[in-house]
Amino acid sequence: MATLTIDDAIAAFVACEPGDEAARRKLRERLWTLVADRSLASPIRTALADAIAVLDDPAEFKGAKEADGLEKVRQALEVAVDHAECGDRAVSEPEVPSVPKEFVPEAAVARASTMLLAIPDDADRSLIEDFIAEAREYLEGAEAALLRLESAPDDGEAINDVFRAFHTIKGTSSFLGLSAIAGFAHHAEDMLDRVRAGELAFAGQVPELSFRAVDLLKTLVAAIPQALAGHAPELPDEYEPLSHALSHPEEAAAPRARTVESEGGSAPEPSAADHAPDHAPVVMRAGTAASVPTADPLVKVRTDKLDRLVEMVGELVIAQTMLVQDGVVRDASNHHLAQKVRHADKIVRELQDLSLGLRMVPLKGAITKLARVVRDLATRSGKQITFTVAGEDTEVDRTLVDLLADPLLHMVRNAVDHGIETPSERLKAGKPAMGTVRLEASQAGDRVLVKLIDDGRGLQRDKIVAKAIEKGIITSAESMSDTEVFDLIFAPGFSTAEQVTEVSGRGVGMDVVRRNLMAMRGRTVISSKAGKGSVFTIELPLTLAITDGMIVRVGAERFIVPTAQIRRCFRPEPSAVFTAQGKGEMVQTAGEVLPVVRLHRALRVVGAQEGVDQGILMVVGDGNNRTAFLVDELLGQQQVVAKPLGDAIGRVQGLTGGAILGDGRVGLILDVDELVVASRGTSSATGVQAA
Amino acid sequence: MTAPLVESPATTRTLGGKYLTFVLANEEYAFEILTVHEIIGIMAVTPVPHSHPVIRGVVNLRGKVIPIVDLRRRFNMTPPPEGETPETCIIVLNVRNLLVGIAVDAVSEVRMINEAEIEPPPSFGSDVDTSCLLGVANSEGKVRMLLDADKVLALDVIATL
Structure with missing residues (x-):
């Protein structure tokens, strides 16, 4: 890292002809490396960070203004060179110690020293790993609360939940020396604090900003392992602008939000109707129970320990079986021995049931995220969708929850993208403008059923057949039943690039989804009625163990x-x-x-x-x-x-x-x-x- | 092996150290002791259909299912004429956190082999594959082949042979 000098950056700058974006990107890369170089004095790094800020501002490089933008970069570089020539390649410059608790004000936080998601050398790794898990939980909780807020913007408890998430993440991360995360969470917390105090309405830009803040924090938290491995990742481009927006939500907010604000603390929320245009079109309605989660006393246990325990109990069951089947034990003459063995047998079976129960978790984890996916997809495609969930407390094996995430995502995406029509199409078809996507989970014997029901246009047999013929999967669909035709969407090669999901970003096709499900001894069934909607059913065993x-x-x-x-x-x-x-x-x-x-x-x-x-x-x-x-x-x-x-x-x-x-x-x-x-x-x- | 194999930096590694030596068709081989997890007696092996030919099958190692690699098959050697003997045993290696058993004719000893005794693997032309060899140890008039556990278990490499 230290092999790069300011001269390198200047060389890259000289190569920046107007219109040459690649050269600008290269310059930006070098600047980032330099900014991260702690052997450089902080005034130099600050100047370089300024140069990056100019580069990152698209407004500076619009058309004819590009020359001005480059000029600003040049000035910033000049400042950096001046500092460098003053001879303060500073070892003497003391590192700004990251003082926990006492919060470093925003300018310093967002500046040079935190341009990378750096982890202090003396950080306690195990504490940081705990923090990752904890932060994820909090962020998921915050997301759920935000979704609740969308339908009930005056839900004080939900606002508190979001605030608490940001607050806790700020506190813990700053204690751990993760200043980049702490700095950002601080801004998010500030905004929510104002909402909580009634200074700011949860309307206009505020919900969107909150969602984006949660997303960014998720990204940052997800990047910690990389930082722990010694490759401090760059902060996302959104980091700075979003921090700024969070501290000044009114700038972007609709004027109406301001009038609400001026009415004082307990301003009444504008009615839903007068709010409609910029209100997100998704209403999250949990099918079961109250929206406020009740907390049972919990103990956190590492999953590998849990798996090992389940494994050992499995071994115990086998050992016990061998014992019971042993000739000496089966010999009925020793009544007392047989009795003792039977007793032990009973305990072992009970232990087995218990240990398997340990691995069972509610499906909620895989489902909560979906509400968000529906919301985002609907917003983007201009559709209005109510997403309801039932049976999210159904318990399945922990490993299955993770494995279900992908298939569910695909199904939901499919339903929103291809199933539900646009409001105008729906009205034309005599349906309410608001579409419904319903997710139902239930248990049937030792199987779990997850159904995704939409009231959209249904699968179109002709379209599927046409595409399958075009892709060379079938030559003719004459003798095929509807079920067989619908199954074609799982055929390898059917779902291609256009269906590669932006949401998951992993580009897994439907064929892979089905294969993964089959590997879990699961099945998929599709039924559909033209004009009425479709039902995708996933059937899985309760446990793989x-x-x-x-x-x-x-x-x-x-x-x-x-x-x-x-x-x-x-x-x-x-x-x-x-x-x-x-x-x-x-x-x-x-x-x-x-x-x-x-x-x-x-x-x-x-x-x-x-x-x-x-x-x-x-x-x-x-x-x-x-x-x-x-x-x-x-x-x-x-x-x-x-x-x-x-x-x-x-x-x-x-x-x-x-x-x-x-x-x-x-x-x-x-x-x-x-x-x-x-x-x-x-x-x-x-x-x-x-x- | 599904994990991609990285070229081990043999040049920067010192080879001297403790080795577990064993016999295979009257030849002496050795694995670095650090890669050896444990030694177990030969036990009933369950053959796995459609697996790689060098996989003899799987066994139950205290509740874990681990594969057994037949080293004779790995080196294209014929099966032992005398079949399995009481000396036949399984060396369980821990390579990249994977436990894999290696069936060998007999285990000899744990032996200190000095750097000075180790020579680079000789070349035998195309007949003998020396890519699994870390080197050859020449001491007390005996020659022992030092095996690179990583490469011995690189089944995807075998598949392309």
């Missing part, structure tokens, strides 16, 4: 088939087995004809039963995918703890993982869907080659 499995024997090997995927098992009559072209085997059962997959061939096991009528057929899959798997024997059911095969092996085709069986050996869990797909010869990248 425990699978009810049927242990089957194939040759000398044992495999685990998730019980939920087995429809039924039977031993076929020789006369019920047919072949097509001497190879394709089928079995006739209960009035239907199913293709037979010999698992020993698909899994390359030698020494297994060859005759179909000698083994057991297991019917798996749904609808058109129903298939009969040939296995040698069913060995019984067991609850297994699914484990990955390890990164060293990676993803193996046809398997979802492994589990420890009752005898301590590893059994492999079959990926039924993948095996079925592979057997259909539609072997895509995910398919298993038929052996």
Whole structure:
């Protein structure tokens, strides 16, 4: 870093011809590096920061004014050079100590020393890591409160929530020496404080500024790990302008806000009607319970510790099973021993239930963010949407909440972008201008259902078919049912660049979404009525940790088939087995004809039963995918703890993982869907080659 | 291995130190002791269909499922004529926080190998792949091949051979 000097910056400046944005960017980059160089005296860095500020102001570089802009940069650089020539390449210049509590006023905070998100050398890393988690929680809370405020701008408790979030983040970050975050949170807190005191109405620019402040703080917090790793990231471009706007919200605010302000403290809110034009079109209405979260006493536990605990309990269950099955214990002659073992068994089962419950968290975490997504998307596309949520307290495995985030985001985006029409279209179709998107989560047995219901135009079969033909996914849709056509939107290659989400910014296609869901043993179902709307349903198991499995024997090997995927098992009559072209085997059962997959061939096991009528057929899959798997024997059911095969092996085709069986050996869990797909010869990248 | 492999900076590393030596087809090899997690006896290995040929399968290491790499297959050697013996065992390596077992014929000893005894890997032409070798230790009339655990486990590299 220190290898760059002011001369380098000047060289970059000289290269800046009017109109050459690339050169300006390069200059800006060098300036940033210099500003971060703590061996330079602070007057130099301040001057350089001024130069950056000029560069960053788009107004300075508009058309003919560009020359003036460059001139201002030149002046700033000159000041820097003057300071440098005075010989104060200062080691002597004392670092401004970041004094906690006593807040450094804004000018100093936002200036040179914090242009990078720097972390002091003596920072306590573990405290900072705690802070990251804490800040995230607060910001999520603040966001939820802001959404509440949009429908009820005089909700004092919500304002307090937002204020408290900013306040706490400011306090903690300044204590930790994260001055960039502290400085910004300070501005945000100030504004909210004024709202709280009734000096400022929560109207006009204020809601938008608050949202942006939350976003920026999220960005800053997310950048801390990078800073901890020693690469202090630059502050976002928005940092300075937003700080400024937060300290002077009236400048941007609508004049009406000012009149409200002048009416004094408890100014009545303008009525919704007179407010309508600049009011955001989303109303967040939580379906359940009160909006004020009730706090149970909580203990924070690191997730890896929790996972380890669940893992160990899983081991305990296996050890216990081995004990119970041991010959000495099963020998009924020792009554007392049997009794003790049974007692221990009961405790272990209870412990298992408890430990699995520890991993269950409400879906709320994945859903809260969506209200914000709907709001932003609706604002941008000029649509009016009410987003309602029901059942967000449904509990699922923690890992599933994270994994659900992407699919939900896609579904919501889809509903807002493609489902809901513009207000004028809706009125023309005889519907209310305000569209509805409803998210319902519920539990059904050991599955979780998440439904996204919209009252938009519905999926358009013709459009989907046209696009699928254009993309070469199908050649004709003549014989396809609506469900099959709707399923095409999950086909690889269907959702392309235009659907790459801006919101998630990760560009995951619908095919990946479905694949991820299938990897979690989940399913997606779409139903839709033209003109009435669509329902996207995601169905997932409650937990990934425990699978009810049927242990089957194939040759000398044992495999685990998730019980939920087995429809039924039977031993076929020789006369019920047919072949097509001497190879394709089928079995006739209960009035239907199913293709037979010999698992020993698909899994390359030698020494297994060859005759179909000698083994057991297991019917798996749904609808058109129903298939009969040939296995040698069913060995019984067991609850297994699914484990990955390890990164060293990676993803193996046809398997979802492994589990420890009752005898301590590893059994492999079959990926039924993948095996079925592979057997259909539609072997895509995910398919298993038929052996 | 799914993790991309970074070229290890062999030039800046001192190779002298403690090694766990073991036997494979009457040849002596060694892993740096720091990469060794533990040594376990051979146990029932569950073969994994469709996995890489050098993966013999997976085992249960106290509740963790870990893969077992067959070092003979890794080096394109024939299986031992005598089959598994009581001496056959599994060296569990910890490489980049991944636990991987290596099946070997027998474990010999933990040995201090001085920098001075280590020579760069010789070249055998195209027949023998020396990319897994950190060097060759020549001491007390015995030659021991020092293995680079990272490279031995670089399965994506094998796949392209």
